[in-house]
Amino acid sequence: MTLIRILWVGLAGLSFGAGIVGIFLPLLPTTEFMLAAVYCASKGSPRFEAWIRSRRYVGPLLENWEKERAIPRRAKYIAISMIFSSAMLLLWHLGQGWLRWAIIALLVVVAVWLATRPEPSSSPE
Incomplete structure (x- = not known):
């Protein structure tokens, strides 16, 4: 090789x-x-x-x-649930300030992007 x-x-x-x-x-x-x-x-x-x-x-x-360019519904649910959990942990553990809100905003943008991806046409869900 x-x-x-x-x-x-x-x-x-x-x-x-x-x-x-x-x-x-x-x-x-x-x-x-x-x-x-x-x-x-x-x-x-x-x-x-x-x-x-x-x-x-x-x-x-x-x-x-x-x-x-599609993501299955189950994968979306899992990913968005993990993003929500991460956001909650950040709110509870990260100090006050702009960094906390910047990260939360980034997580929200990622979650919205995921939610708006189409589902596969061959998906049974």
Whole structure:
């Protein structure tokens, strides 16, 4: 394996890991990191790309986003719930000031963006 391919696979692994963390942290975008992981893996290891696409949670998200720029309803509910939880924690634990409200405003913008994304046409929900 050449150094370039190793670097592509390494970037794919980092992107995949960040995407997994993004499932639980609302400020890290899961889909974008998974798209980056698939792209990098396609350059370095088609087998790794296929493995990423075959994951039960990730595969359908990637397919829906690539085909329709759509996010399933369940994923929206989970993401917006996590954003709301994060906002509540910030309100309770971050001191008074502009930073608190700037972060809350950013979370609201992300939640609105998520809520306005279309749902996949093949989604049973």
